[in-house]
Amino acid sequence: MATPTTGRRRMATMLALAAALAVTAAPVVEARPGGGGGGFGSRGSRTFSPPAGTSTSPGATAPIQRSQTSPSPGMGNPGMQAAPGRRFGGGFFAGLLGAGLLGALVGGGFFGGLGGIASFLGLLLQVGLLVGLVMLAVRFFRRRQGGQQAGQPAMAGNAPYARSNLDGAGAGIGGAGMGGAAPYGGGSAAPRAQPVNVEPADFEAFERTLGEVQTAYGREDLGTLRRVATPEMVGYFEEELRGNAQRGVVNRISDVKLLQGDLSEAWREGNVEYATVAMRFALTDVTIERNSQRVVENGPSEAKEFWTFARERGGSWLLSAIQQGR
Incomplete structure (x- = not known):
């Protein structure tokens, strides 16, 4: 008794x-690259500033939580965490x-x-x-x-770049730089930002990279990821893939299709150009056990994210940051 x-x-x-x-319970997160609810990567001097809202994603944007870019003096680092995924x-x-x-x-x-x-x-x-x-x-x-953010002036250049109206894409967005590091992690303070024009061919490259990154991540194809993303982003992808391997699961992503997209910001810092675009896309996102091939989780069939691309003048665009949109 x-x-x-x-x-x-x-x-x-x-x-x-x-x-x-x-x-201690961990929140349920989406398994695809960048689907954890936060943001990671670098946007040059604007890494810790929210991108401008667009018609595709007019709501708040998840801040950058992991970045090799250091915040400007006196700016603080509102997005950084000691360890990703831990509250x-x-x-x-x-x-x-x-x-x-x-x-x-x-x-x-x-x-x-x-x-x-x-x-x-x-x-x-x-x-x-x-x-x-x-x-x-x-x-x-x-x-x-x-x-x-509400006090900033309205920004132009949010022309849709879905496949049916690529011809409407055009003017880029410029503005004052805030100081910071170069896009590939490290470097000295960036010069004053200058406007950049984004052409229809650039939007086609963004859409193509969207599909390549998602499907390469699902195949655990690091070779393709190194070709289309900055070394910093590849490092984050490798970390996530190692975590999947330790848990004995594979995140299969396929059937990626852009539904709507438009330009948020485009600017140049020294010899590096940046473009941040909002994208709403459909996909098939399934997590399976490696050994049994049993499905353990079905991800959402649609996502909305801000992707930032960077390139040296005359070079190819590389994915440099991902943030969740609303």
């Missing part, structure tokens, strides 16, 4: 397990809860008796207060960023 002390310990253990799961404070809070859970399992620690339960509840209260402060800070910075 369970004693009152045993019942209290069981309840404390259940609370600890529930809290640990709530803190703020996850390891720290999990450690605290794990220590309490261990105490519960061995019959001691701060779960021992009524005083232990009170200590645990006090810990939960402190964690809740800290999480609330973090959320308030995040909302404050998001409002500031949103207000700055």
Whole structure:
């Protein structure tokens, strides 16, 4: 027969397990390249500035979270994380809860008796207060960023470049540079940005690269990825593919088709030209087990993203950043 002390310990253990799961559970993310909800890569001096909204994706854009470009002095780095895919404070809070859970399992620690339960509840209260402060800070910075974006003048050049109206593509967008690094990771401060014209042939190259990147990622074809993306982006793709291999899964992507797209920004920094485009595309995205070929996850059939391309003057466009759009 369970004693009152045993019942209290069981309840404390259940609370600890529930809290640990709530803190450490990883969010469900889309498996395709760039489908994790954030952004990665480099956009030169505009890496940590949101791209202009377009008719294809007028809502907020996910910030760059992983980049080899350093933020300008005094600008901060709002998008960087210590580790991709891990939420703020996850390891720290999990450690605290794990220590309490261990105490519960061995019959001691701060779960021992009524005083232990009170200590645990006090810990939960402190964690809740800290999480609330973090959320308030995040909302404050998001409002500031949103207000700055809303205060920018409307930008032209958002001509659709879907396959049926490539002839409408045209004027690029220019503006003042903000300082930063070169697109391929590292380098000194960038010169003042200059406008760039994006031609129909460029939009055709963007659409072609969209399909090549997605299908090459699904085939785990690093050779093709190295041909169409910057070394920085290839490094991120390799990291994701290694993670899939460790989990024993393969992310198969096929039937990629551009549905709608338009230009967000296009500019030049020194000898490097950039173009950021919003794209809405259809695809087949399936994750399977390597050994059994059993389907473990079906991804969405449609996606909306901002892709940034970079090229040295006279060279070919290479994918240099991916951000989720809305």
